[in-house]
Amino acid sequence: MKLPLPPSWRPHLDPELETPYWRKLRDFVDxxxxxxxxxxxxxxxxxxxxLVPYEKVKVMILGQDPYHxxxxxxGLAFSVRPGVTPPPSxxxxxxxxxxxxxxxxxxxxxxxxxxxxxxxxxxAVLTVRDGEPNSHKGQGWEKFTDAVIRAVNQRPHxxxxxxxxxxxxxxxxxxxRGRHVIVQSAHPSPLSANxxxxxxxxxxxxxxxxxxxxxxxxxxxxxxLRR
Numbered sequence: 001m002k003l004p005l006p007p008s009w010r011p012h013l014d015p016e017l018e019t020p021y022w023r024k025l026r027d028f029v030d031x032x033x034x035x036x037x038x039x040x041x042x043x044x045x046x047x048x049x050x051l052v053p054y055e056k057v058k059v060m061i062l063g064q065d066p067y068h069x070x071x072x073x074x075g076l077a078f079s080v081r082p083g084v085t086p087p088p089s090x091x092x093x094x095x096x097x098x099x100x101x102x103x104x105x106x107x108x109x110x111x112x113x114x115x116x117x118x119x120x121x122x123x124a125v126l127t128v129r130d131g132e133p134n135s136h137k138g139q140g141w142e143k144f145t146d147a148v149i150r151a152v153n154q155r156p157h158x159x160x161x162x163x164x165x166x167x168x169x170x171x172x173x174x175x176x177r178g179r180h181v182i183v184q185s186a187h188p189s190p191l192s193a194n195x196x197x198x199x200x201x202x203x204x205x206x207x208x209x210x211x212x213x214x215x216x217x218x219x220x221x222x223x224x225l226r227r
Contacts, residue, residue, distance in 0.1 A: 001026045003046055008053035012151035016144050025140030029127055037130035039066050040073040047075025048122050049148070051115040057152050058118035058215055059206055061162040062171060065125035068133050076121040079111035082225050092188040092197065100201050103221035110225065117218050122148060124167070149174050158213035160206045164188060164197065181209040 005013050016022055032038050040047070063077025067087060072080045078090050086094065086109030097103045111121060124145050129135035149171055152159055159180045163169050165187030172182055183205045186196030207217035 001029045001042060001045070003042065006046060006050045006053065008055060009049050009148075009151070012054060012154075013144075013147055016147050019143075021140040021143050025144070028139050029136070032127070032129055032136070037070070038127050038136075039068060039070075039130065040075045040127070044073075044075035045126050048077065048115065048120055051076070051112065052118055052120045054151065054155075056118045057120050057155060057159055058210060059160045059162065059218060060120045060122060060149070060152055062149075062164075062168045063121065063123040064165075064167055065123055065134055065137065066128045068128045068131055068135075070130065073128070075126075076111055076115060077123045078109075079121060080109040082108050082110045084109065088190045089188045089193075092190065092193040096188070096198055096200070097203055097220055099198075101203055101220055106222040106224070108222070108225050111222070113222055114218065114220070119218060120152070124171075146171075146174065153180065155180075158209065158215070160209045162202055162206065164202075165192065183209070 005017070029038065033042070061077060066073035067080060072084055072087070074081050078093065080086060080090070086106075090109045094103075094105050098105055111119075115121060122145060125134070125136050125141040126145070127136045127141070153175050161171075161175050161180060161182045163172060163182060163184045168187075169184060172184065175182055183202050185200035185202060186192040188197045203218070203220045210217050
C-alpha cells in the first residue's frame with residue numbers, strides 16, 4: 001500500500017504515515033490483497049480525501065467500513081458505483097431525503113455530487129475483505145481516520161459532523177462543539193432506521209447549520225445519471 005496522500009491533506013496527516021501502527025497496517029493490507037479480494041481497489045482507498053480538499057470540508061458524514069460486495073465500494077462512505085443497486089442503509093437515507101427535502105428517490109447510489117460540494121464521506125475503516133464485513137477492523141485504520149477527524153476539527157470555519165449510530169456517536173468527544181455542529185441520530189440501517197433515523201431531518205439540519213455560519217447549503221438531491 002504505497003498510496004500518496006492528496007496534497008491538501010499531507011500537512012495534517014503525513015505524520016501518521018511515519019508511525020509503527022501505519023507500517024503494521026500497510027503490511028496487513030498488502031498481505032490481505034495478496035491472498036484475497038479487498039475493497040475498494042487500492043487506487044480508491046483515499047477517494048474521499050481526494051474529492052474533498054482539506055480547505056473545502058463543510059460536512060463530514062462518518063461511516064463504519066466499506067461495502068464488502070464486488071464492485072460496490074469506491075472509497076466514499078455509503079456510496080456505490082453507478083449501476084450498482086443502492087444497499088439498504090443508502091436506500092433508507094434516500095427515503096428520509098425524499099420525505100424531508102422532497103428529493104426524488106435516485107436511480108443510483110453514486111454520492112460524488114455530494115463530495116464535490118464539500119461533503120467528506122469518510123469510513124472509520126478504509127478497506128475490507130470480500131464478503132466479510134468488519135474484517136479489517138482493529139488493524140489501525142481507526143487511528144488514521146481519528147487523525148482525519150481531529151484535523152477537520154481544527155478547521156477555523158464551521159464544519160457539520162453527521163454521526164449516525166452508536167459507533168459514530170463515540171467520535172463526538174473529539175469534536176469542538178463551540179466551533180462546529182454535530183447532527184446525531186440512529187443509523188439508517190434496516191435494524192435501526194425506525195428507531196430514530198426516519199424523521200430526524202439530518203439533511204435540513206446540516207443546511208441550517210451551514211447557512212447560519214454564512215456558508216452555502218448542500219444540494220442533496222442527486223442528478224439522474226441516465227440523462
